[in-house]
Amino acid sequence: MRRLLLILLAAGCADFRDPGDLKYAQVLAVRLTPAQLRAGQRARLEVLATDNAGMPFEANPKEVAFAPDHTGKPLPLPPEANAFIEREGEMWYVRAPDEAQLDVIAAALGLMPGAALRVPLRLTVAVDAVDKRADKVVTVLRSPDVQPAGNPTIKEITLDGEPVDKQAQVTVGEHRLAVTADEASGTSPYAWYTGLGELKHYRMTGATLTIKEPATGVILIVVRNDRGGVGWRWFQAEAR
Amino acid sequence: MIHLLILLAATVQGRIVDLVREKPLGNTTVTVVETGATATSDKNGNFSVELGPGNWTLRAGKPPYEPIDVTVTVAEQGRPEPVQIGLFDRVESVQVFELVPREKPSPGATQIVREEITVVPGSRGDALAAVQSLPGVAQTGTFSLAGGLVIRGSAPQDSRVFVDGIEVPFLFHFFNLQSIFPTEMIDDIVYAPGGFGVEHGRASAGIIEMRSRRPKPEWHGMAEISFINAAAFLQGPLLGSSHTSKYDPTFAVAFRRSFMDAIIPAILPADADLSFTALPRYYDYQARLDWMVSDRWRLGFFLFGTDDLFELTSGTDSAEDPSLTGATFRNATSFLRAIASATYESERVTSRTSVTGMGGNFIFEAREDRYLRFDAKGASFRNETKVRIVPRLSLRTGAEAEQWFLEGHVKFPRPPREGDPQNPNFTFDPPVVFDSNYPFTYLGAWLAMDIDVTSRLTLSPGIRYDGYLRSYDHVAEPRGEAKFKLNQSTSLRASGGLYTRPPDYNDEQIQRELDPEKSWQATVGVEHQPWRWLTVQTTGFYTWRSDLIVWDTNRNDPSMTERAYVNAGTGRTYGGELFVQGRGARAFGWVAYTLSRSVRRDHPGQDQRLFDFDQTHNLIALGSWTFGKNQRWRIGGRFQFTSGKPYTPVRGSVFQSDLNYYSPEFGAVNSQRFAPLHQLDLRLDRVWKFQRWRLSAYLDVTNIYAHPAPLQQQYSYDYSETQAINGIPILPSIGIKGEF
Numbered sequence: 001m002r003r004l005l006l007i008l009l010a011a012g013c014a015d016f017r018d019p020g021d022l023k024y025a026q027v028l029a030v031r032l033t034p035a036q037l038r039a040g041q042r043a044r045l046e047v048l049a050t051d052n053a054g055m056p057f058e059a060n061p062k063e064v065a066f067a068p069d070h071t072g073k074p075l076p077l078p079p080e081a082n083a084f085i086e087r088e089g090e091m092w093y094v095r096a097p098d099e100a101q102l103d104v105i106a107a108a109l110g111l112m113p114g115a116a117l118r119v120p121l122r123l124t125v126a127v128d129a130v131d132k133r134a135d136k137v138v139t140v141l142r143s144p145d146v147q148p149a150g151n152p153t154i155k156e157i158t159l160d161g162e163p164v165d166k167q168a169q170v171t172v173g174e175h176r177l178a179v180t181a182d183e184a185s186g187t188s189p190y191a192w193y194t195g196l197g198e199l200k201h202y203r204m205t206g207a208t209l210t211i212k213e214p215a216t217g218v219i220l221i222v223v224r225n226d227r228g229g230v231g232w233r234w235f236q237a238e239a240r
Numbered sequence: 241m242i243h244l245l246i247l248l249a250a251t252v253q254g255r256i257v258d259l260v261r262e263k264p265l266g267n268t269t270v271t272v273v274e275t276g277a278t279a280t281s282d283k284n285g286n287f288s289v290e291l292g293p294g295n296w297t298l299r300a301g302k303p304p305y306e307p308i309d310v311t312v313t314v315a316e317q318g319r320p321e322p323v324q325i326g327l328f329d330r331v332e333s334v335q336v337f338e339l340v341p342r343e344k345p346s347p348g349a350t351q352i353v354r355e356e357i358t359v360v361p362g363s364r365g366d367a368l369a370a371v372q373s374l375p376g377v378a379q380t381g382t383f384s385l386a387g388g389l390v391i392r393g394s395a396p397q398d399s400r401v402f403v404d405g406i407e408v409p410f411l412f413h414f415f416n417l418q419s420i421f422p423t424e425m426i427d428d429i430v431y432a433p434g435g436f437g438v439e440h441g442r443a444s445a446g447i448i449e450m451r452s453r454r455p456k457p458e459w460h461g462m463a464e465i466s467f468i469n470a471a472a473f474l475q476g477p478l479l480g481s482s483h484t485s486k487y488d489p490t491f492a493v494a495f496r497r498s499f500m501d502a503i504i505p506a507i508l509p510a511d512a513d514l515s516f517t518a519l520p521r522y523y524d525y526q527a528r529l530d531w532m533v534s535d536r537w538r539l540g541f542f543l544f545g546t547d548d549l550f551e552l553t554s555g556t557d558s559a560e561d562p563s564l565t566g567a568t569f570r571n572a573t574s575f576l577r578a579i580a581s582a583t584y585e586s587e588r589v590t591s592r593t594s595v596t597g598m599g600g601n602f603i604f605e606a607r608e609d610r611y612l613r614f615d616a617k618g619a620s621f622r623n624e625t626k627v628r629i630v631p632r633l634s635l636r637t638g639a640e641a642e643q644w645f646l647e648g649h650v651k652f653p654r655p656p657r658e659g660d661p662q663n664p665n666f667t668f669d670p671p672v673v674f675d676s677n678y679p680f681t682y683l684g685a686w687l688a689m690d691i692d693v694t695s696r697l698t699l700s701p702g703i704r705y706d707g708y709l710r711s712y713d714h715v716a717e718p719r720g721e722a723k724f725k726l727n728q729s730t731s732l733r734a735s736g737g738l739y740t741r742p743p744d745y746n747d748e749q750i751q752r753e754l755d756p757e758k759s760w761q762a763t764v765g766v767e768h769q770p771w772r773w774l775t776v777q778t779t780g781f782y783t784w785r786s787d788l789i790v791w792d793t794n795r796n797d798p799s800m801t802e803r804a805y806v807n808a809g810t811g812r813t814y815g816g817e818l819f820v821q822g823r824g825a826r827a828f829g830w831v832a833y834t835l836s837r838s839v840r841r842d843h844p845g846q847d848q849r850l851f852d853f854d855q856t857h858n859l860i861a862l863g864s865w866t867f868g869k870n871q872r873w874r875i876g877g878r879f880q881f882t883s884g885k886p887y888t889p890v891r892g893s894v895f896q897s898d899l900n901y902y903s904p905e906f907g908a909v910n911s912q913r914f915a916p917l918h919q920l921d922l923r924l925d926r927v928w929k930f931q932r933w934r935l936s937a938y939l940d941v942t943n944i945y946a947h948p949a950p951l952q953q954q955y956s957y958d959y960s961e962t963q964a965i966n967g968i969p970i971l972p973s974i975g976i977k978g979e980f
Binding site for chain 1: 557558559562563565566667668793794796797798892894895896897898899900901903955956957958960961963
């Protein structure tokens with residue numbers, strides 16, 4: 001336990017890039033719409049990413065495949081799962097098999113009757129000409145008693161207590177950010193990003209933004225729930 | 241120190257000398273303790289006393305020399321042998337050491353005494369820090385992450401530390417800066433890195449035996465203030481100054497308290513984002529009573545304990561473990577042990593029986609719903625007996641039983657594990673939940689023979705039984721040793737056998753079906769003493785390990801909250817040690833070099849990998865020397881060079897989009913090494929003498945040229961950037977000590 005304590009104390013002491021920094025190429029979120037499926041349903045995969053200039057964009061994956069399990073080995077999926085991933089032009093979809101095929105897949109994976117099928121997918125996304133990888137778990141419900149989860153809806157973002165829509169003007173200094181969303185849940189439901197300044201408490205519902213010099217940039221929030229749902233929104237801000 | 245010389249009649253003649261200056265001491269009083277009769281030495285140091293038949297204790301001393309007791313036997317017929325009594329000047333007594341040799345439990349074992357421990361450079365006077373300068377102990381860095389001693393390529397939990405035969409539950413106060421047992425309460429330490437006898441169990445690597453300080457009937461007190469803590473010590477006759485014979489009870493008490501709660505606010509940077517609700521502090525205490533009831537029976541009572549506490553709130557954002565943002569960490573640890581013992585000694589039989597009462601608790605909390613809370617109470621019994629059956633045959637036998645009652649409340653991620661490069665995560669790891677009261681029972685028994693086959697060859701076959709009732713295991717461990725005396729100055733020793741460690745480390749105890757870890761050890765050594773002041777030891781060792789407790793899969797396995805571990809690991813360690821030790825009147829020092837390799841295979845069929853703390857080369861050279869008028873100055877230095885610690889590289893990472901964290905992709909475990917470590921420690925001591933007391937001061941600087949010692953890699957939240965966590969670059973420590 002003492003080793004663990006020292007690791008904890010050492011964490012945060014290094015001078016690493018701020019996880020709330022939007023100004024480098026990365027995948028920020030992967031959304032499936034709808035967030036959970038039933039037998040025979042189809043859902044679209046979308047990616048939220050940002051480039052090195054700090055400009056977020058929505059994109060289609062470059063490749064989608066089944067991800068390995070926790071041991072690094074492929075999931076033991078039967079042929080019934082082959083049609084799970086679909087591509088239409090640039091867009092990628094997930095199609096849940098019918099109930100009979102689902103039962104075959106669930107049996108191959110050793111699932112209990114009625115237990116949801118959770119299939120990890122690995123997406124490759126090109127961001128600033130570099131391939132980034134992201135995993136997304138697709139949940140296919142098999143029990144009629146469980147209602148499918150939706151993607152969270154962001155109802156309002158406030159800057160220093162004032163609602164913000166597409167654009168905002170601020171002064172150099174410290175500002176309070178807050179978000180209100182439906183269906184946000186889980187261990188880490190909020191993630192703030194910006195290239196405008198430094199963020200504190202960037203994984204909490206309310207963050208603090210410190211802007212040191214006049215600039216323009218984007219402030220972005222991603223909201224998640226603990227059933228795979230995700231939503232995002234951003235606005236342009238000009239600091240004077 | 242004492243030399244028997246010429247035979248005379250019932251008049252016992254003797255001579256008193258200053259051992260440091262090697263000159264006779266005149267005008268020195270010699271007292272016959274049993275009768276109170278006195279004699280005074282002449283200018284040549286000679287004295288004589290009239291004694292009848294029997295055993296007598298002569299006490300000689302005059303300020304500033306340490307009084308010393310010498311036992312003299314006067315036979316009914318014949319002339320008693322004269323005695324030479326050597327005295328150490330008290331002013332210099334911190335600098336000159338008396339070694340009462342103990343039987344070393346194995347080839348390659350080492351004994352160091354309190355007076356040496358206190359002045360080993362870089363150890364800040366700490367006993368276990370001094371042990372880390374011995375061969376076979378890996379350098380894990382000051383303020384290290386190991387949390388114990390890494391001996392001959394084994395995990396810290398594989399070795400055990402005993403005080404007077406009773407195990408100490410943990411070794412260090414938090415941050416590993418100070419061991420829990422003050423050097424002032426230790427007479428000596430015997431360190432056996434492997435191949436030890438049947439008397440000790442539950443250790444699959446090495447053992448460290450600390451012998452607590454046996455109080456003398458003279459009053460002696462000490463108060464010390466150092467950079468780290470304040471300490472006090474007092475010993476004397478329990479019934480007062482008029483009761484100073486060897487049959488009168490004596491006592492010793494000691495107390496220490498840390499200063500860190502005063503220092504940390506001063507040195508913590510203002511932007512550290514840490515706020516302490518309870519500043520780190522520890523204290524420890526010891527008390528010992530001794531009563532020599534008769535020439536054969538001695539009773540003892542020893543009590544010791546510690547109490548550590550700290551609590552802090554982190555204001556730092558943690559993207560990789562977001563639930564720790566703003567979390568409060570609390571660590572409270574305490575334990576108390578009380579040992580009552582009776583020792584019987586005759587010409588043929590030596591037997592020590594002890595009963596122990598134990599209690600303690602351990603609390604670690606990280607945020608409100610992640611906690612480890614253990615409360616433990618227990619008792620133990622131990623007897624060890626040695627009987628000389630015939631002149632060439634002795635038996636060593638004994639038994640021990642230890643019963644614990646634990647109350648555990650756990651909701652916590654699985655702790656770090658050797659060979660696992662991934663650290664626990666409080667946000668994303670499924671917690672282990674465990675609430676239970678449960679007993680823990682250990683049993684042990686042993687039997688060994690020491691057979692003098694010839695005047696040169698001694699064989700010691702033996703067997704030990706260990707019962708680990710919590711995990712339903714019973715193990716028979718054959719062990720043995722052969723000693724061959726080549727000539728007066730050279731001896732060969734070889735030992736080996738089976739050693740086991742029960743599955744009781746961290747969360748292993750939750751899985752009752754786990755078996756003990758096993759190690760087969762073989763050790764061969766040569767000890768050569770060309771001169772009285774110089775000893776050269778060379779040792780070769782080989783250890784084969786099996787049933788090592790390893791992850792069944794890994795910490796990302798969703799099923800690991802129920803059944804995380806299996807006995808599937810194997811490993812081996814092999815190497816050699818060279819230990820050259822010199823002890824003189826004004827100086828001591830040693831060179832210790834260890835060449836070793838320690839590897840593990842976590843599951844059959846998997847690739848072999850390096851052990852987390854594998855250290856190919858470990859060289860330590862240290863020396864300490866007194867100088868100046870009356871040798872009131874002492875200067876010492878210690879240099880260490882070791883191979884860098886292995887680590888596991890990260891090849892990349894994958895964004896886990898549902899949870900918003902990055903999972904690392906590791907390369908081969910421990911396939912890379914940090915740069916070699918080297919450091920120089922220096923220590924300077926000065927003593928001032930006054931009429932009734934003396935004052936000493938020291939400056940001890942660890943790693944004086946601030947060479948960084950990388951302990952572990954630290955990564956950014958997406959593993960795109962990396963940086964080493966280094967040990968403390970330089971640690972100066974000053975202290976002032978007053979003694980009477």
